[in-house]
Structure formats: C-alpha cells, structure tokens
Amino acid sequence: EAGVAQSPRYKIIEKRQSVAFWCNPISGHATLYWYQQILGQGPKLLIQFQNNGVVDDSQLPKDRFSAERLKGVDSTLKIQPAKLEDSAVYLCASSASPSSYEQYFGPGTRLTVT
Amino acid sequence: KNEVEQSPQNLTAQEGEFITINCSYSVGISALHWLQQHPGGGIVSLFMLSSGKKKHGRLIATINIQEKHSSLHITASHPRDSAVYICADRNTGNQFYFGTGTSLTVIP
Numbered sequence: 001e002a003g004v005a006q007s008p009r010y011k012i013i014e015k016r017q018s019v020a021f022w023c024n025p026i027s028g029h030a031t032l033y034w035y036q037q038i039l040g041q042g043p044k045l046l047i048q049f050q051n052n053g054v055v056d057d058s059q060l061p062k063d064r065f066s067a068e069r070l071k072g073v074d075s076t077l078k079i080q081p082a083k084l085e086d087s088a089v090y091l092c093a094s095s096a097s098p099s100s101y102e103q104y105f106g107p108g109t110r111l112t113v114t
Numbered sequence: 115k116n117e118v119e120q121s122p123q124n125l126t127a128q129e130g131e132f133i134t135i136n137c138s139y140s141v142g143i144s145a146l147h148w149l150q151q152h153p154g155g156g157i158v159s160l161f162m163l164s165s166g167k168k169k170h171g172r173l174i175a176t177i178n179i180q181e182k183h184s185s186l187h188i189t190a191s192h193p194r195d196s197a198v199y200i201c202a203d204r205n206t207g208n209q210f211y212f213g214t215g216t217s218l219t220v221i222p
Contacts, residue, residue, distance in 0.1 A: 033210075042118070042200050042212030043157075056209060091157065103147075103210075105157035 002026065004106035006092050012112045018080040021109045025073070025094030031055075033103065034067055034077050035091040043091055049075060050098055082113045120201050120213040127220050133188040135216045137201030140182065144204050148175050148186050151198040151215065160186070160199075191220045 005024040013019050025032050030051050035043035046065065048055040051072040060067070064083070069075040079086055089108040096102070117140045127133050139146070148160040161168050161175040163184065168175050172191075177184040188195055198215040205211070 035212075040214070042202070042214045044212070045210055093157075102159055102162070104159075107154070107156055 004092055004094055004104050006090075006106035006109055008109055009107060010110050010112075012114065013082055015084055015113050016081040018078065019082055019111065020079075021077045021090050021092075021111075023075045023077070023092030023106060025075070025092070026104055029094035029096055029104070030072070031095045031098050032069055032075050033091075033093040033095075034075070035093065037089045037091055037108070039088070046077070048098075055098060079111075082111075084113050087111055087113045118201055118203055118211050118213040120199075120216050122216060123214065124217045125219070127191050127218070129192060129220055129222050131191050131220075133191050133195075133218065133220075135186045135199050135201075135218070137184045137186070137213055138182060139184075139201075139203045139211075141203075141205055143182075146177055146184050147202040147204065147210075148184075149200040149202060151200055153197075157200070188218075193220045193222050196220050 004026055007022050011019055032049045034046040036046050037043040046060045047057040047067045049069045052069045065079055067077045089110050091108045092106040093103045119138045121136045146163045149157050150160050151157045163175055163177040165179060172189045174187040186199055196219050198217050200215045201213040202210050
C-alpha cells in the first residue's frame with residue numbers, strides 16, 4: 001500500500017515570496033491533515049479536511065496561509081507571502097475517517113525562509 | 115486550553131537500559147497516541163491508548179486516565195531506538211494536540 005506522498009521535500013525561498021506544498025493521501029482516506037512542525041517543537045495542526053470540506057482550521061493563519069482539497073483527494077497548502085517564522089517542516093497526514101485511531105504521516109516538506 | 119507536556123526533553127541511555135518517557139495532559143481525552151519521529155521527519159504511529167496498557171515488542175505504553183498521565187517504556191534499548199518520541203492526545207472533539215517530543219539517543 002502506497003503511503004502519504006508529499007512534494008517538494010525541500011524548499012528554500014526568500015521572505016515575501018509565495019510557496020505551495022502538495023499532498024497525496026493514502027487511497028480511500030477521507031480525512032487529511034496539514035501540520036506545521038517548527039524545529040524543537042511538536043507538530044501543530046493547521047487544517048483538517050473531511051473529504052473536500054474543512055473540519056478544523058482554527059490554527060491556520062488565514063491572512064497568509066490557504067489550503068484546499070478540491071476533489072477530496074489531493075491537497076495543496078499555500079503560503080503567501082512567507083515570513084521568516086514560517087520556516088518549519090510541513091507534514092501531511094491522512095486517516096480513514098475523523099474518528100480513526102491511526103494517522104499516517106508523509107515525509108514532510110522542509111521549508112526554509114531566508 | 116489543552117496542554118501536553120513530556121519529560122524528559124532529552125534522554126541519553128546506554129544500550130540495554132530500560133527507558134521511560136512520560137506524558138501529561140490537561141483535559142479529558144478520547145485517545146492518547148505515542149509517535150516515533152526519525153531524523154528526516156518521518157513519523158510512525160506506535161500506540162493508541164484509551165485505557166490500561168499495550169505492548170508491542172520491546173515497547174510498552176501505559177495510561178492512567180484519572181491522573182491524566184501516560185508513559186512509554188522501552189526495554190533492552192538499542193541504538194536503532196534513537197529517535198524523537200512524541201505524545202499526542204485526541205480530545206472528545208477529535209482534535210489532536212502534540213507534545214514537544216523527547217529526543218532519545220541510545221549509545222552502543
């Protein structure tokens with residue numbers, strides 16, 4: 001079974017530039033999560049999708065971050081414009097349902113903002 | 115506000131030692147998860163607990179719901195156990211909150 005795929009794996013941009021990350025969850029998984037993990041900290045949930053609807057985006061900085069999951073499968077997370085403090089690993093995870101005990105994580109995208 | 119605290123933050127052990135990592139949380143939960151994160155970012159789910167104790171190989175996880183506390187134990191530790199161990203709780207609203215992790219280094 002293929003795991004959660006993310007791209008790119010690494011990205012370096014200058015502040016005020018835009019960047020987009022892509023996630024392809026495990027086939028059939030209805031729930032998709034985006035997390036931000038700053039060095040030395042645990043992951044922080046940015047947004048949770050159930051199919052193509054948003055379940056929780058309370059911690060998403062909506063002035064600069066946006067995410068979509070148009071067909072209920074792949075998802076993109078965008079930052080526009082980026083700030084230095086956005087440097088982090090962005091993790092995508094999926095689960096079969098919101099109440100599923102198991103989350104499967106992708107390898108992450110390491111973003112460096114200079 | 116839900117807070118998840120882990121201790122210790124960093125742990126160095128000799129190969130073969132028994133290791134304990136602790137996790138405390140502040141609000142009622144529906145499940146508590148232990149995750150392992152290797153260098154490079156990959157995260158693997160180790161356990162999901164809602165009560166009692168679970169064992170998988172050399173790993174044991176326990177939870178005390180009344181005390182809002184969980185522990186992860188590693189018996190006969192090995193250098194390949196070196197990783198960051200993260201505790202995460204899932205509240206009754208199915209929201210996940212993660213601890214900051216415990217960085218474990220096992221020396222041969």
